[in-house]
Amino acid sequence: MSGESSVVDRYRARLDRALNAFSERAMGFGDRYGWHLIGVSALVGAALPVVGLQEGFYMSLVSEMFLFAVLALSWDLIGGQTGYPSFGQMAFFGIGAYTTAILFKDFSGVFPSAVAGDPLLLLLATLIAAGLLATVAAGLIGMVVLRLRGGYFAIATLGILLAIQQVTRNLEITGGASGKILFEGPTGTQFYYLFLGLLVAEVVVVYYLSNTRFGYVLNAIRDDEEKAVAMGVNTAYYKTAAWMIAALFTGLVGGTWSLFNTFVNPMTAYNGAWNVELIAMALLGGSGTVLGPVLGGFGLHFAVVQIDALFSGWQLVVLGSVVIGTVILFPQGIVGAIEERASAMEYYRHGGQAAEESSDGTDQPVADGGTDDTTGGANE
Amino acid sequence: MSQTTRTEPTGRTVLETSGVTKNFGGLVAVDDVDVEVAEGEIVGLIGPNGAGKSTLFNCITGALDPTDGRVELRGEDVTDWSEDRVARNGMVRMFQHTHIYDEMTVYRNMLVSAHEDRGLVANLSPPSDAAREQADELLEYVGLAGLKDVKAGRMSFGQQKLLEFGMALMAEPDVLLMDEPAGGINPSMLNKLIEYIRSANTEREVTIFLIEHNMDFVMEVADRIYVLAHGEKIAEGPPEAIQNDDRVLDAYLGRE
Numbered sequence: 001m002s003g004e005s006s007v008v009d010r011y012r013a014r015l016d017r018a019l020n021a022f023s024e025r026a027m028g029f030g031d032r033y034g035w036h037l038i039g040v041s042a043l044v045g046a047a048l049p050v051v052g053l054q055e056g057f058y059m060s061l062v063s064e065m066f067l068f069a070v071l072a073l074s075w076d077l078i079g080g081q082t083g084y085p086s087f088g089q090m091a092f093f094g095i096g097a098y099t100t101a102i103l104f105k106d107f108s109g110v111f112p113s114a115v116a117g118d119p120l121l122l123l124l125a126t127l128i129a130a131g132l133l134a135t136v137a138a139g140l141i142g143m144v145v146l147r148l149r150g151g152y153f154a155i156a157t158l159g160i161l162l163a164i165q166q167v168t169r170n171l172e173i174t175g176g177a178s179g180k181i182l183f184e185g186p187t188g189t190q191f192y193y194l195f196l197g198l199l200v201a202e203v204v205v206v207y208y209l210s211n212t213r214f215g216y217v218l219n220a221i222r223d224d225e226e227k228a229v230a231m232g233v234n235t236a237y238y239k240t241a242a243w244m245i246a247a248l249f250t251g252l253v254g255g256t257w258s259l260f261n262t263f264v265n266p267m268t269a270y271n272g273a274w275n276v277e278l279i280a281m282a283l284l285g286g287s288g289t290v291l292g293p294v295l296g297g298f299g300l301h302f303a304v305v306q307i308d309a310l311f312s313g314w315q316l317v318v319l320g321s322v323v324i325g326t327v328i329l330f331p332q333g334i335v336g337a338i339e340e341r342a343s344a345m346e347y348y349r350h351g352g353q354a355a356e357e358s359s360d361g362t363d364q365p366v367a368d369g370g371t372d373d374t375t376g377g378a379n380e
Numbered sequence: 381m382s383q384t385t386r387t388e389p390t391g392r393t394v395l396e397t398s399g400v401t402k403n404f405g406g407l408v409a410v411d412d413v414d415v416e417v418a419e420g421e422i423v424g425l426i427g428p429n430g431a432g433k434s435t436l437f438n439c440i441t442g443a444l445d446p447t448d449g450r451v452e453l454r455g456e457d458v459t460d461w462s463e464d465r466v467a468r469n470g471m472v473r474m475f476q477h478t479h480i481y482d483e484m485t486v487y488r489n490m491l492v493s494a495h496e497d498r499g500l501v502a503n504l505s506p507p508s509d510a511a512r513e514q515a516d517e518l519l520e521y522v523g524l525a526g527l528k529d530v531k532a533g534r535m536s537f538g539q540q541k542l543l544e545f546g547m548a549l550m551a552e553p554d555v556l557l558m559d560e561p562a563g564g565i566n567p568s569m570l571n572k573l574i575e576y577i578r579s580a581n582t583e584r585e586v587t588i589f590l591i592e593h594n595m596d597f598v599m600e601v602a603d604r605i606y607v608l609a610h611g612e613k614i615a616e617g618p619p620e621a622i623q624n625d626d627r628v629l630d631a632y633l634g635r636e
Contacts, residue, residue: 212506213491213504219483219488223481224479226475229464230473230475340531
């Protein structure tokens with residue numbers, strides 16, 4: 001330790017320690033106050049229009065941020081938690097979008113007049129169909145594609161997205177390639193609360209599940225499906241269930257989006273670029289976590305819109321760079337990196353070395369408090 | 381001396397195969413093998429490389445469908461059962477290469493393996509107190525209690541092996557199939573492993589059927605041994621008899 005390098009080293013060590021302390025505290029806080037955090041965030045979200053967020057550009061922007069957070073979290077449930085990276089998640093978005101579009105525009109007569117007369121009620125009614133249809137479609141598609149793994153699964157899901165897009169383009173009822181124009185939807189504020197409600201509902205469901213045995217099994221399938229089967233898990237059942245839950249929320253948010261967007265066509269409803277975008281959001285935020293994809297969805301969509309405003313047309317270039325940068329520098333994403341740091345601390349605090357030795361033959365118990373000092377000293 | 385001797389089973393038969401055969405195309409990997417494992421036994425399965433030991437294990441656990449023959453678990457025909465169904469019904473296997481869930485914490489690795497928490501309601505609930513207690517107790521037993529909040533993939537190979545053993549016990553199997561438990565383990569840990577296997581057998585009443593290449597280890601730990609060569613069962617008996625069996629020596633030394 002001499003010269004300038006020692007200064008750099010000292011600062012690096014200090015930064016390291018600060019990051020470690022932060023990571024541990026953040027993880028501890030998240031574990032203890034997860035539900036409080038969700039509740040407070042939901043209230044803040046609900047309060048924004050009351051305290052001054054007006055209909056217009058910014059309300060739309062925040063609504064879209066909610067939308068992308070739902071998409072990223074849905075993708076992550078199957079892609080990040082279960083280890084099945086889908087490039088066809090947008091298929092369920094499109095199915096939801098077209099279901100509400102068609103029912104809203106062409107079949108409003110089948111609903112009672114009290115419902116049909118109110119755009120919000122009508123949308124809510126058609127959303128039930130959208131969620132149901134997306135979930136059923138996912139069940140059928142899942143039975144086929146969830147037998148594949150890794151790259152084969154990714155390609156198969158992409159194929160399904162493209163196939164459904166083409167079918168939609170050729171059908172009469174969907175309006176063919178030109179799609180459907182949908183005015184007379186609910187107001188911007190109503191949309192805001194719809195997207196917020198969907199996001200909160202999904203966060204609650206995913207967060208709850210991630211602390212149940214169901215959630216543990218999904219992670220087990222991701223880490224080692226062969227082992228999970230050998231331990232008695234009927235993995236097909238769990239994978240399909242996760243896939244269907246993801247499709248349910250994707251379909252619901254898609255169904256809301258078509259009216260929000262006032263226009264739906266095959267290119268935008270089954271948007272392959274969005275599919276890549278929402279994967280990037282989940283990865284950047286931290287896949288396999290609940291908070292990560294939500295933060296990724298918020299942050300990346302906000303960034304994309306800002307870049308589009310400043311350097312129009314460059315947002316996809318930036319998006320691509322962000323994906324590459326994330327995968328190289330932060331393979332676990334922001335939340336994942338924090339988690340990893342906390343886990344590393346835990347390992348060394350409880351004497352990873354001592355435990356290693358004892359498992360290699362010596363008889364001493366694994367977790368002596370005595371190893372604390374040695375690991376503390378290692379940073380100096 | 382070359383005669384195959386047989387010890388009397390100590391209890392009811394838990395696992396039985398009759399005439400199990402597995403063909404891969406023209407190759408006969410397992411040929412008409414009968415094996416019987418009685419409750420409370422520790423039974424070894426040895427044989428030269430490529431003898432068909434792992435293939436037999438795969439046929440027993442349902443990972444492969446045997447071409448012919450029958451596999452019975454506690455008298456029930458499980459030949460056509462899926463692998464996960466066999467495991468749920470009390471026959472759990474450990475792999476030759478360590479398989480753990482490396483991105484999950486040690487504790488979750490244990491909890492997700494719990495026999496306690498099965499069924500729809502248990503699935504949609506946080507792990508039960510019973511499962512937590514059992515996980516704590518077993519982690520204490522395998523000496524990993526202090527590492528329970530660590531990601532399993534971060535641990536050393538030896539620690540991961542112990543975790544995998546703990547996970548298998550968490551599933552409360554009647555029969556535990558172990559594929560080369562001593563593989564890659566250093567000599568000082570071997571004795572510890574023998575103790576673990578024995579105490580699981582006696583205190584937790586787990587019947588054990590294990591494949592092993594390490595002769596000292598298998599002779600030490602097994603009550604009875606089956607020997608496979610070229611897919612056929614060539615000998616069975618207590619360790620002393622196997623050590624002196626001509627056909628076994630031939631198979632290992634390559635004499636014809």
